[in-house]
Amino acid sequence: MPHSAVAPRRVAGLLFAALAANAAGHAFVLVALPGLARRLGVSDLQAGLLIGLSALAATLAAPVWGVAGDRRGRRRVVLLGLGAGAAFLAVAAVLTEWRLAGRIGATGVFVALFAARLAQAVCGAGLMPAAQAIFADITAADRRARGMGLMGAAFGVGSIAGGAVAWRMAADAPVIALALLAAAVAAATLGAALRLPETCGRSGAPRPCGVRGLARFLAVTALALSAYAALQQVTVLRLQDGFGLAADAAIRAGGGMMMTAMAAMVAGQMLLARGLAWPPLRLSRVGATGAALCLAAAALADGPPPLFAAMAGLGLSLGLLLPGNLAQISLRAGGAQAAAAGLNAVAQGLGMAAGPIAGAALHRLSPQAPYAAAAAALVCAALLVWRAPPRFAD
The missing domain is CATH 1.20.1250.20 (MFS general substrate transporter like domains)
Known part of the structure; x- marks a missing residue:
């Protein structure tokens, strides 16, 4: 075609x-x-x-x-x-x-x-x-x-x-x-x-500006996904060891929390796809800041209900942060779109691999420790996007 x-x-x-x-x-x-x-x-x-x-x-x-x-x-x-x-x-x-x-x-x-x-x-x-x-x-x-x-x-x-x-x-x-x-x-x-047609080169735009200068945004990807993956590993354990739930109840509640977080993430992404006209920089800043605050609330939660609410807020925040970050990568990649996306996939893989390991290790110190570390990771991500040069972000 x-x-x-x-x-x-x-x-x-x-x-x-x-x-x-x-x-x-x-x-x-x-x-x-x-x-x-x-x-x-x-x-x-x-x-x-x-x-x-x-x-x-x-x-x-x-x-x-x-x-x-x-x-x-x-x-x-x-x-x-x-x-x-x-x-x-x-x-x-x-x-x-x-x-x-x-x-x-x-x-x-x-x-x-x-x-x-x-x-x-x-x-x-x-x-x-x-x-x-x-x-x-x-x-x-x-x-x-x-x-x-x-x-x-x-x-x-x-x-x-x-x-x-x-x-x-x-x-x-x-x-x-x-x-x-x-x-x-x-x-x-x-x-x-x-x-499905071939779309590569359809716009006649100049060929790649390359994939240099993406380190900031790749780091945001790795930090955000490592935090999320860590919580996938330890949420059920937190419910058992921190709140005293029985194993079956913890599995059901933990699964519900992670499913709710995913549904909230989808809701944020669908809201964006349906017309939320924020530029990528604002999406990333709001999403990263919101995710850091929700993770801090999760670390301080004193029972399943506040933890549930914090996880839902985290999902919604990531639903804004991740597309905004991807858009910034895309806008900087020029014609090297797939190559930049491949590098982002590496950052995703590293985050998804490191998160569960870190989460399990930190849980041995305290049920709250993985959540505090995840909050710190999102604070770092927020600092990166708040310091991103506007001419590239928007």
């Missing part, structure tokens, strides 16, 4: 649906794998290696795909990422069925799942960088933050949907759940193959 025929609304709609479907599959695997792995005879350590090493591979591969997206086009990178996601879910469904039927051993299913997950991680690592670059291609500079908010909302909606599928089906019908999710991602892949 020629560049002149690109319809931004249609492209945005296609990408939203595709990213949401892929995120649903990703979330299902993260939520369901620990319990499902035990049923398959895979140890907790092996399950952790499967998730952790594949995440590391994706982090390392993302910048490579980012450069490829700028040089070779975004469309093929998106299609490869979606196809890899659908293929992994289908393979996982088949392997799960075989294992539960006794047709393959525990070692065999682990090796096959590990190989499939690693291949999916490497081939799919370019999906988000390429999608971010497409949103940058189809949005004007003064609407860039709205595009980034829509992309983030797609991931959030998909994550909530995948978590809901895991809650309802992972225990009783994991094979059916995996097959349904594989079909959804495959349908999204087919739709993108038929209707």
Whole structure:
């Protein structure tokens, strides 16, 4: 399809649906794998290696795909990422069925799942960088933050949907759940193959100013996501050790808190996508400041209700901070949109890896310590965005 025929609304709609479907599959695997792995005879350590090493591979591969997206086009990178996601879910469904039927051993299913997950991680690592670059291609500079908010909302909606599928089906019908999710991602892949145009270079803008000078914004990404990931690790523990809830009650309450935070984040991103006309600098400043204040309130919370309220406020604040920060990265990247997005994916991966480790270590000191450290991280992020040069931020 020629560049002149690109319809931004249609492209945005296609990408939203595709990213949401892929995120649903990703979330299902993260939520369901620990319990499902035990049923398959895979140890907790092996399950952790499967998730952790594949995440590391994706982090390392993302910048490579980012450069490829700028040089070779975004469309093929998106299609490869979606196809890899659908293929992994289908393979996982088949392997799960075989294992539960006794047709393959525990070692065999682990090796096959590990190989499939690693291949999916490497081939799919370019999906988000390429999608971010497409949103940058189809949005004007003064609407860039709205595009980034829509992309983030797609991931959030998909994550909530995948978590809901895991809650309802992972225990009783994991094979059916995996097959349904594989079909959804495959349908999204087919739709993108038929209707998604190539957008790289469509505006005729000068080629890249490069990806220099992004360190400030990449640091904000890493700080914000490490704080959020730390809370994912320790919220249930805080409810048990800090507030005395029983294990089952803590799991239910903690899951509800994190789901509420995600829903609030999606709400913030959808508000932005639907017309909140703040420039990226204001979004980042308000979001970072709000997140720091909410985390301070969470650290000081004396019971589950105030902690719940603080987590909801944190989600809403991150729903403003993250798209604003992405928009600043995009506006500084020039024609190197996918390459810059690939570097941001590395910052995301580092934050998501460091957060749980730091959270678990700090929880041993005090149930409040991870929240205080997360608040300090967001204070640092706020200082970075408050000191950002306005000519780049807006």
